[in-house]
Amino acid sequence: MASTHSNELQAISNPNGSLSRISQDAENVPTESTPLEVETRALPLADRGKEAYLVLAGCTIIQAPVWGSSLAFGVFQEYYTTHEFSGQAGSVATVGTTLNGIMYLMMPLSFTFLTRYPHLRRYCGPLGLVITVGSLILSAYATKVWQLIVSQGVLCAVGSGLLFSPTTLYLEEWFIARKGLAYGTIWAGKATAGFVFPFLMNSLLHRFGPKATLQAWAVAVAVLSTPLLFFLKPRIPLSTSGSRNPRPLSFSFLKHATFWGLQLGCIVQAFGYLLPQTYIPSYAHALGIPDVTGAFLLAAFQLSAAPGALVFGTLVDRLSPTSGILISSAGSTIAVLLFWGCSAQLALLLVFVILYGFFAGGFSSTWGGNLHEMKSQDEGMDTGLAMGLLLGGRGLGYVLSGPASVALLTNAWSTSGKWGYSTQYGPMIICTGITAIFGGSGWIWKMIKRAV
Known part of the structure; x- marks a missing residue:
């Protein structure tokens, strides 16, 4: 037993950052994250257990505020071009392409940055939430298409991307052997949101208009996301000493x-x-x-x-x-x-x-x-x-x-x-x-x- 515990601590503090053999115990599934320093204590089990599935549940639910704006933008586009900005269909469509394009294209940069500086992940989620909520409130008061492009396009994309990136990296640590199941679950959450939100937003837009709808959506994003940020945490905690040092990247x-x-x-x-x-x-x-x-x-x-x-x-x-x-x-x-x-x-x-x-x-x-x-x-x-x-x-x-x-x-x-x-x-x-x-x-x- 002492020998096994020694092997775990030795693997955790490996200077090369490899955590592929934290324990010989088959119940402790190898992790795929490689931070420089982690607390030398027994790690929670990957792929199973209450903590892993709480993180998975949080990552799944948060897909709604992350992708909700892009999934429902087609409804907003139809409303804008027939009410607020009639005759500007091409310009309004730019808002949607900007939103989706920036969200996806920023992910190689955000994933690389948060892998290099893992201690910033805890701040990235709240920052993304603030930007997302702020962008929705700003877009509620937009009177010109360029204002929509900046608020509902650029800012909302940046905020949603920052909210998505750290949560996905946490999922990488918690699910290894069942990684396919984990990603299948969060993408199913996104698809479910894509089924619900267009109907919901269409009803709200035609009943209350875009200003009230966007304000209500901003409040809903804040209320839904804030408690989830407490459930989304790393499996491999950084040590207090040297935790701000950049970690080497493996390409x-x-x-x-x-x-x-x-x-x-x-x-x-x-x-x-x-x-x-x-x-x-x-x-x-x-x-x-x-x-x-x-x-x-x-x-x-x-x-x-x-x-x-x-x-x-x-x-x-x-x-x-x-x-x-x-x-x-x-x-x-x-x-x-x-x-x-x-x-x-x-x-x-x-x-x-x-x-x-x-x-x-x-x-x-x-x-x-x-x-x-x-x-x-x-x-x-x-x-x-x-x-x-x-x-x-x-x-x-x-x-x-x-x-x-x-x-x-x-x-x-x-x-x-x-x-x-x-x-x-x-x-x-x-x-x-x-x-x-x-x-x-x-x-x-x-x-x-x-x-x-």
Whole structure:
């Protein structure tokens, strides 16, 4: 027993920062964080226990205030362009693209910075909350589009990103062997928020107007997030001495072709992922389906994405992570090319959004399992940094898809067809199907390596 305890303390204080063998006890799952100094005491169990699941619950619930503004912005955009800023649809749309683009593209920087200076994580969450709440209050008083871009676009993105980054890095410490389940759970939380918020915000906007709605949302974000910040804590506490010293960063994963295959697949899949969500209401209208059906189809998409995230997160913990990517990509491809491409009525369109929401919505839940597998092959790898880069790649795909979608619609080969491929959305359907296929480039790369 004394020998085992000695091994734990020796691993915790390892000057190289490696915590891959904190204990020989199988119950104490290896951690993937590598701070320079931690308190030399028994660490809480990873992947199980009350503390781990309280952190997971907090990380899941906080997805609502983090992503709520971006998930519901389509409703705000519709209201702004028909009431407050009529005739400025293009300018108002910039608010949404700015919000989503900055949130994702700042994550490689924020994850790197908070990994380098882990003692700042405790301040980052509260700072992000203050900026988010302040941005919503400012946007409530906006009278010009540029004011919306600054407040509801730039500031809200920065605040939400700062609120998201430290909580995700905490999750990295608490869940290792069940990392896929953890990420599947928080993405399911995000999908659930995407189902609820558009309906809620639409009702509030048309009843009380944007000023009261944004003020109420600011108060709700503060009330919901403040207590959660007390539950979100590191598993590996820093020691009081030297805790402010910057810790070395490990970018060893950049040397592995497996990571780049995963990153490429992430960018490509994200490029096509938003296209159905953005244009399904317009496509349904083009088929002569009532406009209210568009909102119903988007709700069905988000509702099916929640179980998809949980299923694929659990799947990659139990099977090969690349198998999860393959199933997600194959299911997404079939849904697009068969059901969207051939849809000429509501029934097939509904089947498409449910299947695509489930399979494509579960794609990002496979990242955790893939990073865990890569970590087992390279103990020096920092999975938090890798996750930040994957999220940045997703943001890059989102940003590129905006202008590309306009080009796809402009260069349509037909505008008078009665089913998917023969309408002006035909090129977009083909493009979405191709991105779904090559979203599985991580699996494709692994198969090439095996063949070689």
